[in-house]
Amino acid sequence: MAHQHSPWGWSPTGRRRWVLIVLWTGHGAWVLSGPKAGGAWASFASTATRPVESAAAAWRSWRLHRAERAADLEQARAQLSALRQQVQMLEAAQMVAGPQVADDEAATRLLGLKTKVPFQTKAARVLVAPVGASFGGLILDAGADAGFTRDQGVIAPEGVVGRLWSVGATQSEVLPADAPNASIGVMLARSRATGVLQGTGSNRGEIRYLNNQEVVQPGEAVYTSGLDRVFPRGLLVGYVTEVKPGDLELQVKVALAAPLRRLPAVLILPLPSPLEAQPPLVPQIRTGGAP
Amino acid sequence: MKRALHLRPPGQRALGAAAMVLGTALLAPWPGPQSLVHVALVLGFALDPASALLTAVWAAAGGWVLEGTHRIYPHLGGTPWADMTVALLARWLLLEWPVDSLKTWMGRQAVLAGLWILLVHFAVRLAAGPHIWGWTWAWVFLSLPLWSWIIWRWQRPGGR
Numbered sequence: 192m193a194h195q196h197s198p199w200g201w202s203p204t205g206r207r208r209w210v211l212i213v214l215w216t217g218h219g220a221w222v223l224s225g226p227k228a229g230g231a232w233a234s235f236a237s238t239a240t241r242p243v244e245s246a247a248a249a250w251r252s253w254r255l256h257r258a259e260r261a262a263d264l265e266q267a268r269a270q271l272s273a274l275r276q277q278v279q280m281l282e283a284a285q286m287v288a289g290p291q292v293a294d295d296e297a298a299t300r301l302l303g304l305k306t307k308v309p310f311q312t313k314a315a316r317v318l319v320a321p322v323g324a325s326f327g328g329l330i331l332d333a334g335a336d337a338g339f340t341r342d343q344g345v346i347a348p349e350g351v352v353g354r355l356w357s358v359g360a361t362q363s364e365v366l367p368a369d370a371p372n373a374s375i376g377v378m379l380a381r382s383r384a385t386g387v388l389q390g391t392g393s394n395r396g397e398i399r400y401l402n403n404q405e406v407v408q409p410g411e412a413v414y415t416s417g418l419d420r421v422f423p424r425g426l427l428v429g430y431v432t433e434v435k436p437g438d439l440e441l442q443v444k445v446a447l448a449a450p451l452r453r454l455p456a457v458l459i460l461p462l463p464s465p466l467e468a469q470p471p472l473v474p475q476i477r478t479g480g481a482p
Numbered sequence: 483m484k485r486a487l488h489l490r491p492p493g494q495r496a497l498g499a500a501a502m503v504l505g506t507a508l509l510a511p512w513p514g515p516q517s518l519v520h521v522a523l524v525l526g527f528a529l530d531p532a533s534a535l536l537t538a539v540w541a542a543a544g545g546w547v548l549e550g551t552h553r554i555y556p557h558l559g560g561t562p563w564a565d566m567t568v569a570l571l572a573r574w575l576l577l578e579w580p581v582d583s584l585k586t587w588m589g590r591q592a593v594l595a596g597l598w599i600l601l602v603h604f605a606v607r608l609a610a611g612p613h614i615w616g617w618t619w620a621w622v623f624l625s626l627p628l629w630s631w632i633i634w635r636w637q638r639p640g641g642r
Contacts, residue, residue, distance in 0.1 A: 207533070207534070207535045208534075208535075210535055211534055211535045211538055214535070214538055214539070214542065214566070215538060215563070215566055215567070215570070218542065218559055218562055218563035218566060219563055221559040221563070221609070222559045222560050222563045222605050222608050222609040223608060223609075224557075225556075225557035225559070225560070225608055225609035225610055225611070
């Protein structure tokens with residue numbers, strides 16, 4: 192039986208085939224290992240693995256950021272807790288110091304007015320400010336002990352408040368300008384027409400004895416005229432809100448500038464009052480209508 | 483049934499292939515004629531119907547000599563590999579489909595020459611990077627009747 196050699200076995204033919212294969216593939220491998228091919232293969236491999244590398248980088252970044260976010264969250268929670276405690280402490284402190292702060296602010300404003308008014312005034316704190324009182328309203332914490340007497344004018348940084356109605360030993364009572372039985376000599380800023388302001392309640396009043404021929408416009412400022420010998424000329428009283436011609440006289444309604452029921456402190460004018468208080472020394476801005 | 487080729491003696495085949503390799507080396511200053519000798523080696527004188535290994539060796543030798551004489555490639559090996567591949571293909575065609583007509587022979591050689599040019603360029607590009615085409619391809623095609631007729635006479639594929 193003849194032995195048959197396999198063409199791929201260890202026979203001369205097989206060996207020559209294997210040598211040929213090695214020769215050809217070796218050359219091919221050598222060609223592919225060239226600089227350009229190497230670069231191309233590296234570029235191809237880089238391109239092929241780019242999605243995986245991107246995913247891995249994103250995964251690492253996500254884990255890192257998750258850890259950072261967790262740390263940040265814990266830190267933020269701690270800070271939030273501390274801030275809440277701080278806010279509670281501040282709110283409590285504000286509740287305690289609120290009235291004092293309001294008093295301080297009022298005192299500061301009053302002090303500013305006092306330095307601007309060119310005459311001697313005395314300050315007093317408002318103890319009670321009842322609403323709708325006809326005869327006497329605000330109660331001050333000073334009376335005869337501070338040298339107060341009846342009919343002294345009372346003003347605030349916003350404008351005229353009223354005058355002292357009764358004076359006790361240590362307290363005094365103010366008749367507010369919007370009381371029905373209160374009257375103040377006033378003049379209009381533009382026409383210089385004079386009249387008498389009579390209170391109508393609710394921080395409002397009405398100017399009497401103005402001629403129908405006078406030209407008055409809503410929004411016009413109303414100052415003290417000084418003719419009542421209680422207030423010097425030129426203190427702001429309020430602003431005209433409504434003008435209507437009447438049968439005998441002009442009906443002019445006024446919103447008082449000073450919030451009579453919300454005043455923490457006032458200034459008491461000397462008596463007899465000086466004749467003049469320069470208009471620039473009083474507030475010029477419109478503070479709105481009655482509260 | 484395959485027809486038996488009239489082989490030249492091994493000594494003559496080796497002598498012819500060696501002459502072509504030597505011609506390739508000596509014609510290095512003239513790339514055009516060198517390409518003519520080179521393609522004659524790859525598509526004709528290197529083909530040994532009796533041995534694929536010898537075919538590959540002679541073809542590779544021609545490629546190495548060509549690239550070695552040029553001394554312009556940073557990484558050699560592209561031309562020998564392409565030469566080996568095309569020579570093995572030509573040998574396989576020679577054995578499987580012998581031709582009787584010179585015209586058919588030239589047509590096949592033209593196709594193989596085109597494939598050889600493309601493969602050489604591709605392999606050199608892989609191995610050494612981009613390079614210019616030059617005009618050797620034109621030399622190869624324009625001289626195709628000459629070298630293919632020489633091979634026809636030498637190889638005697640038609641059985642003469």
